[in-house]
Amino acid sequence: MISIEDLSQISQAERESREAVAHQINVCVAASCLSLQSDKVKEELEKAVEAKGKKDCCKVRGVGCMGLCAAGPLVAVENEKVLYQGVTPEDAPAIVDAIGAEPVARIQGDLEAPFFARQQKIVLENCGRIDPERIEEYIAADGYLALVDTLTAMTPIGVVQQVTRSGLRGRGGAGYPTGLKWATVNKSQGTRKFVICNADEGDPGAFMDRAVLESDPHRILEGMALAGYAVGASQGFVYVRAEYPLAIKRLKLAIKQAEKMGLLGANIGGTTFSFNVDIRLGAGAFVCGEETALIASVEGGRGTPRPRPPYPAESGLWGYPTLINNVETLANIPTILRNGPEWFAKIGTAKSRGTKVFALAGAITNTGLIEVPMGMPLRDIIFDIGGGVPDGKAFKAVQTGGPSGGCIPESGLDMPCDYESLAKLGSIMGSGGMIVMDETSSMVDVAKFFMEFCMDESCGKCVPCRVGTAQMHELLRQISAGEATARELALLEHLCDVVKSTSLCGLGQSAPNPVLSTLHYFRGEYESKIAAGEAAAAGHTPPAGGAA
Amino acid sequence: MSSRPSAKPTAPAPSSKVKTLTIDDRLVSAREDESILDAARQNGIQIPTLCNLDGLTPVGACRLCMVEVKGSSKLFASCVTMVGEGMEVVTDSERLQNYRKTIVELLFSERNHICAVCVSNGHCELQNLAQLLGVTHLTVPYRNPKLPVDASHERFVNDHNRCVLCQRCVRVCGEVEGAHTWDLRGRGIDTRVITDLNQPWGSSETCTGCGKCVHVCPTGALTEKGKSIREMAKQSRFLPYLTMMREDRSE
Structure with missing residues (x-):
């Protein structure tokens, strides 16, 4: 039985042991830095600390993602507020030598840069600051406080009201009000209920959920337990894609640690509330991010969507009321309950409260993970925080929302980044992938890329998505290769309409979006390809340089 | 399924x-x-x-x-x-008619539906739909995939070239016959119906040979052997009666 006093004791002990060491050297051991051998860097740092006899004042820790993935591996010396980037194992002795003295300027990063200064972190507040493999560090960062406190101080419907008042909306893409979803499951009748955390992150170029799971897994477990309490569920599942082995490993460890401390399992905190979490691995199907397909997959069936209603909130996993929330949505919950809904509602815009995590990828200087208040203009995100387009190239478009989203040109960059504004621009917020394209990108090829993705990931159940995406992909290939005429372009637009209007699930309904948005903003590129195609069809090559 | x-x-x-x-x-x-x-x-x-x-x-x-x-x-x-x-x-509405026409066209373009040589010619639901909706030619390109024919069963044939993936065979086998011989493999445009774990139909250990799948199949994908062009008329009307009698018994 764990109480608030126990938590504060663990927290106190953890803080004291940390303060006993003057310098914490944090090494990022999340997937991106790890792929650049940050584990070797950590090893060498440990050796250097040992060799230089600084064991009493320096401690090397593995921590989660610090965000600036482009400059990895990252090492931070916590108390001195020094960040090193692009660290190699050979740099280790120099870094240890520099502690308590001048930092190593050669590899020093700028913590005052807009990339760090303009972010506001809720979901990522512990990422890069705590060791994801130690529950004590999460507790020392006020972790599980909201859970234990809520279980004894609030009714389930009270929790739902807090979430409703916070204005939190689903971070998986559609932006459905989270409080409303919780209230529906709370009110649904069922002998059992379930909570599912959707960690089947699949948009190309998106890695927000992976980073949270790898860097702060306990936050998700706490969010799920709170959700379970609010809706009346005693079993949770994390549906995570098998391509995230490190996230799965840390999640498994976290579940074990939480169970051992009595923060998951039977009678949490001595109350009547019991909650268990199990992991289910996705087998590499993008469509399993769609909630009914996800449920079919958890049940052990073929991962294909079914028509809604009934919605999972009413009849979900094995026919029981089921709450499905995205990783980032659940990651907001502990902080909302700790700081109160009013605090959360003050951040962001009137209709889109809170912050949003984005994964910056593509032609952008600071590739990485950021969290900003909702409503920040896209221009600030891309040029200020993201550092703009590298190599002196010009910006062309930013793709948001993955294969279901659209491309936004320069003219749309001053719009605030929130659910409604992005929809107005013909794109969607999506789960938070942001791919920047420079002047060398062909927008027809971009559309073709996303259509190929949708074609490969279509489950094959309904005709318009199964055949329509394959046909649209072929038409885009023809247009891109300069083999198509105006007839093919018209047919492509017709198929976009049919597939969007008649497909069974969100995958098919949104598959035409990348084509529609590039057609809207970059029609000229399609037309010049068509002109080449028309000319080829007429049996001559287009005139060069205007000479007849 | x-x-x-x-x-x-x-x-x-x-x-x-x-x-x-x-x-x-x-x-x-x-x-x-x-x-x-x-x-x-x-x-x-x-x-x-x-x-x-x-x-x-x-x-x-x-x-x-x-x-x-x-x-x-x-x-x-x-x-x-x-x-x-x-x-x-x-x-x-005109919009709906337009969409339906395109969906039928997509189905015709997906595989190799050549009515002139099909045993179900004249008894085919896909063909009937095309006539009903006025699909006289395709505006989308034919995909002409190379697909196999499974004639390993002693009485029946499965021709993937004519399958529309309606899943009627999968459902009738699972829900009515209770054998669950049929299922799907692959995804998207590569989806196919399979028997058992993608074994030849003739070697299936679960198939009872009842033929329900053949008679609910809307096209010439599942047919009886020994039928020549135009001969394969399906008898799917056994189904509502069968279901109704079972429901009565369970009460």
């Missing part, structure tokens, strides 16, 4: 609540657990369908039965959308 437990036709007691709605400006009444498609058919309003078959759980896969409901910009698959009080349903 590994069917969800809740999706089995376990025949819950029919609802006693009746709703009144209009379909194509005609006032009709239906039980609240009846679909728009049921209500339309009971009133002589024909909505084209392909995957739907009386006696099998509707799956909403072919999207031909999409209808408009006033007040919503979305379309609804009438086979899986229940009636509602005061609903105003349009089943045959």
